Amino acid sequence: MSKQHPILITGAGGDVGSISKTMINMLIEKKHSVRAFVRKDDERAQALRQLGADVFVGDLLNVADVAAALKGCRRVYFSMSLNPYYTDATILMAAAARAQGDLEVFLNISEFEQSYMDFTRMTAPYETRREWLGGLVADWSPQQRAHWTSEQALNWSGLPVVNIRATMFVENPILAWFPLKQLLGAGELHLPFGKHRIAPIAAYDVAEICTKILIDPSTHVSKTYELTGPEAKDMQGLAEDYASTLGRPVSYVPQDLNAWIEAYINGALAARVPHTAEHLRTITRLAASGRYEAVTGELEHLLGRAPKSFRWALERSPRLLEARGKG
Numbered sequence: 001m002s003k004q005h006p007i008l009i010t011g012a013g014g015d016v017g018s019i020s021k022t023m024i025n026m027l028i029e030k031k032h033s034v035r036a037f038v039r040k041d042d043e044r045a046q047a048l049r050q051l052g053a054d055v056f057v058g059d060l061l062n063v064a065d066v067a068a069a070l071k072g073c074r075r076v077y078f079s080m081s082l083n084p085y086y087t088d089a090t091i092l093m094a095a096a097a098r099a100q101g102d103l104e105v106f107l108n109i110s111e112f113e114q115s116y117m118d119f120t121r122m123t124a125p126y127e128t129r130r131e132w133l134g135g136l137v138a139d140w141s142p143q144q145r146a147h148w149t150s151e152q153a154l155n156w157s158g159l160p161v162v163n164i165r166a167t168m169f170v171e172n173p174i175l176a177w178f179p180l181k182q183l184l185g186a187g188e189l190h191l192p193f194g195k196h197r198i199a200p201i202a203a204y205d206v207a208e209i210c211t212k213i214l215i216d217p218s219t220h221v222s223k224t225y226e227l228t229g230p231e232a233k234d235m236q237g238l239a240e241d242y243a244s245t246l247g248r249p250v251s252y253v254p255q256d257l258n259a260w261i262e263a264y265i266n267g268a269l270a271a272r273v274p275h276t277a278e279h280l281r282t283i284t285r286l287a288a289s290g291r292y293e294a295v296t297g298e299l300e301h302l303l304g305r306a307p308k309s310f311r312w313a314l315e316r317s318p319r320l321l322e323a324r325g326k327g
Helices: 019-029 043-051 063-070 086-100 112-116 126-132 142-157 180-185 203-215 235-246 257-270 274-287 298-303 310-314 318-326
Strands: 007-009 034-038 054-057 075-078 105-111 161-166 188-191 224-227 251-254
Touching: 007 019, 019 034, 019 043, 019 203, 034 043, 043 054, 054 063, 063 086, 075 086, 075 203, 086 105, 086 142, 105 112, 105 142, 105 203, 112 142, 112 161, 112 224, 142 161, 142 274, 161 203, 180 188, 180 235, 180 318, 188 235, 203 224, 203 298, 224 298, 235 251, 235 310, 235 318, 257 274
Parallel strands: 007 034, 007 075, 034 054, 075 105, 105 161, 161 224, 188 251
Antiparallel strands: none
């Protein structure tokens, strides 16, 4: 592919792990032309222009905007903020790509939960699902179902699709936002995960592998990658990493699951963004059931290097850096 064909990056104005912006930086550094799809023409859009990106302002739920943004692009990275209409946006982008007809890769950012959301489990009786998911939740969140239906639609589309199923990010609010008050105030890590372990992934690593695929998709098309961080850590291990990052002692103080959800997720998000709140509640219950303990090793193989550690990502977390500065 000529570098003159721009690579379309959606979700470019978002801040969830800053994957899209990090990818844009990486691609531009390698002299690739980038078209950044944003929802609003604001300071974030201007910052992308200053990086050298061609900024397209539009709505991922408007197929005319989607087709216009895609025009001339042969490679696309599709991502969207948590949204009740996520599947709609995926299908609109797929429809525009099919109509254009010359796509080389459709890189779809998905979720690790898709690795165990097969049709048999999706349709199992309620109690069977609840037992299999660890006893704390029986159904996936609407956002997780949206990713599942999106993957199904993309599989049917005939497009050159690559699915990236990434586990919980280090930058997820559960790890990088909600614990901050107690971390900075009392030196305590308040999470409701008991003795379970998690293997969070650094957003930087996801951005790097997505960038590599977009630059050379030839060996990746039609594949699905299930990516985790390099190590599953218990809460004591996480507390040590927070302590190192903050430069102060941190101890883990186990929390009641329902009380934690009510205090942190419902209190902050339920009224304002109920879709997001429902998704984070489900993730929290799955983590408290041990569903994020897996370490696949695929990321190291794809990157050709060791993945970034939880501590490395914490030390660069915008939310944590901002809170530490204010503290």
